[in-house]
Each structure stands twice: as structure tokens, then as C-alpha cells.
Amino acid sequence: MSEAPEPGTAAYPSSEPALLELEDVGKSYGNVHALRGVTLDVRAGEVTCVLGDNGAGKSTLIKVVAGLHDHTDGVMRVEGTERRFSSPRQAQEAGIATVYQDLALAPLMSVWRNFFLGNEITRGPLRTLDIGAMKRIAGDELAKMGIEIPDLDRPVGSLSGGQRQVVAIARAVYFGAKVLILDEPTAALGVKQSGVVLKYILKARDAGLGVIFITHNPHHAFLVGNHFVVLKLGRVVLDRHRDEITLAELTREMAGGEELETLSHELERSGVAAPEA
Numbered sequence: 001m002s003e004a005p006e007p008g009t010a011a012y013p014s015s016e017p018a019l020l021e022l023e024d025v026g027k028s029y030g031n032v033h034a035l036r037g038v039t040l041d042v043r044a045g046e047v048t049c050v051l052g053d054n055g056a057g058k059s060t061l062i063k064v065v066a067g068l069h070d071h072t073d074g075v076m077r078v079e080g081t082e083r084r085f086s087s088p089r090q091a092q093e094a095g096i097a098t099v100y101q102d103l104a105l106a107p108l109m110s111v112w113r114n115f116f117l118g119n120e121i122t123r124g125p126l127r128t129l130d131i132g133a134m135k136r137i138a139g140d141e142l143a144k145m146g147i148e149i150p151d152l153d154r155p156v157g158s159l160s161g162g163q164r165q166v167v168a169i170a171r172a173v174y175f176g177a178k179v180l181i182l183d184e185p186t187a188a189l190g191v192k193q194s195g196v197v198l199k200y201i202l203k204a205r206d207a208g209l210g211v212i213f214i215t216h217n218p219h220h221a222f223l224v225g226n227h228f229v230v231l232k233l234g235r236v237v238l239d240r241h242r243d244e245i246t247l248a249e250l251t252r253e254m255a256g257g258e259e260l261e262t263l264s265h266e267l268e269r270s271g272v273a274a275p276e277a
């Protein structure tokens with residue numbers, strides 16, 4: 001499952017229901033149609049990349065799936081069953097974990113505390129925190145993901161941005177998430193740190209999760225994605241599997257290639273010389 005699909009093989013079995021299906025989903029805020037007619041499948045063991053420019057509706061899409069906002073049109077199904085979440089807790093209970101760019105972790109708390117935040121292990125009738133167990137499990141789980149954090153008592157705020165994202169990913173995998181949503185996890189990171197996060201996106205995929213990777217960056221998307229969806233003004237303008245698109249095409253779609261060409265023709269016609277390429 002870690003390989004890009006061979007052309008012609010049934011790499012995307014359509015017989016089993018997708019983990020998450022959106023059908024004609026729309027979301028309006030009063031008169032603003034942030035999402036319209038969005039149809040999208042997220043499958044286990046695949047990375048679904050959602051790309052789009054500012055204001056395209058990416059965050060709105062996540063908010064609907066993560067239970068922060070209710071959709072106003074269409075149908076959302078989780079493992080084949082229609083769902084409508086009225087709180088983030090409900091979405092989490094349905095196996096949908098969301099890692100937000102900044103809100104993922106509490107910076108002043110230790111790594112192990114963050115790992116178990118909201119899911120603490122307690123023991124005895126007084127329900128005292130089982131710190132030993134939590135440290136051991138957090139250490140084991142991070143090691144399984146291949147992450148070296150020697151001192152789990154360190155505050156999360158002292159980790160690099162990439163490490164913080166990775167701790168949040170490891171936590172989602174451990175607590176049994178089926179769908180993992182990452183909202184622009186590489187946006188604030190340099191090349192090396194982005195590489196670290198991309199690697200753990202693949203680990204989550206290999207653990208069988210359906211990953212939704214939101215990004216502005218077609219290069220990052222193409223490194224890990226099985227499936228690419230581009231949103232523009234709240235609508236899906238492109239939906240392709242990896243074997244149906246090239247990086248150049250994806251980049252062009254993201255850069256608004258046609259709009260740039262039209263603009264360049266208009267500038268030429270109006271006598272503004274285009275600079276030599």
C-alpha cells in the first residue's frame with residue numbers, strides 16, 4: 001500500500017465504502033457560499049490532498065468534517081453511514097482526528113502530558129494519574145513512529161514545529177483515528193522540517209488511516225498524495241488520482257495557469273510588453 005499504484009491495477013478498490021464520503025456538500029454563512037456541491041471520497045491507506053488558494057473553502061471543509069460547523073446542504077457519510085456532527089467531540093468519537101496548525105498542542109505542558117491530553121490514564125479508586133504508564137506509552141508510540149525525543153518531560157513548546165506536528169500525528173494514530181485531517185501542517189516550516197512531517201503523513205497512511213492533507217503547496221502534495229482535489233471559490237475544480245495527473249499539471253492548476261495566460265494576452269494587447277522569459 002505504500003507504493004504508488006501501478007497503472008491498470010485495482011489500486012483503489014471501489015467495492016468497500018470510503019471512510020469518509022461527501023456528496024454535494026454545501027456550507028453557507030448567511031449569503032456567503034463557502035462550499036458548494038463538494039463531492040469527495042477519502043479512503044483508508046490513502047493520502048487525499050486538498051489544495052486551493054486563500055478563501056477557496058479548505059478550512060470550511062475541515063470544519064464541517066471535524067464537527068465545528070454543520071453543513072447546510074448535501075450528505076456526509078462516515079464508513080457508509082450518514083452523519084452530521086454537532087460538536088468536535090462527536091467527530092472524534094467517529095474516528096476523525098484533526099491536527100490544526102497552531103492549536104494542536106498545549107505548549108507549556110510536557111510531551112507525554114500532551115500526548116494524553118483529554119485521554120489521561122488513571123488508576124485506583126481516587127483516579128490518580130498513572131504518570132509512569134503514560135510516559136512509557138508515549139515514549140513507545142513515538143519510538144514506533146521513529147521519533148527521537150529523549151526527554152518526554154520537556155514542554156512541547158520547546159520542540160520544533162515539525163516535531164510538534166509529528167507528536168500530534170502519533171497521538172491520533174495511537175487513539176485509533178480512522179481519518180486524520182492535517183490543516184496546512186507544512187505551511188510554517190522550512191524544507192527539512194516539512195520533510196519530517198511529510199514522512200509521518202506516510203506513516204499514518206501505512207497504519208491504514210485515511211489522511212486529508214490540506215496544503216497550498218503542490219510539490220508537498222505530490223510527494224505524498226494518492227488523490228488530489230483542488231477547490232476554487234468553494235467548488236471542486238479538479239479531482240484526480242495520482243496516475244491521472246502530473247506535478248506540472250497540478251502546479252499549473254494551483255497557479256491559475258489559464259488565468260495567468262489570459263492576463264498576459266490582455267497585457268500584450270494593451271501594449272504592455274511581457275518581460276522576456
Ligand SMILES: Nc1ncnc2c1ncn2[C@@H]1O[C@H](COP(=O)(O)OP(=O)(O)OP(=O)(O)O)[C@@H](O)[C@H]1O
Pocket residue numbers: 029032033034052053054055056057058059060061
Ligand atoms: N465564519 C464565517 N462567516 C462568514 N464567512 C466565512 C466564515 N468562514 C469562512 N467564510 C468565508 O468562506 C470562504 C472560504 O473560507 P475558508 O476559510 O474556508 O478558505 P480557505 O481555503 O481555508 O482559505 P485560506 O487558505 O486563506 O485559509 C471565504 O470567502 C471566507 O470569507
Ligand SMILES: [Mg+2]
Pocket residue numbers: 058059060
Ligand atoms: Mg484556511
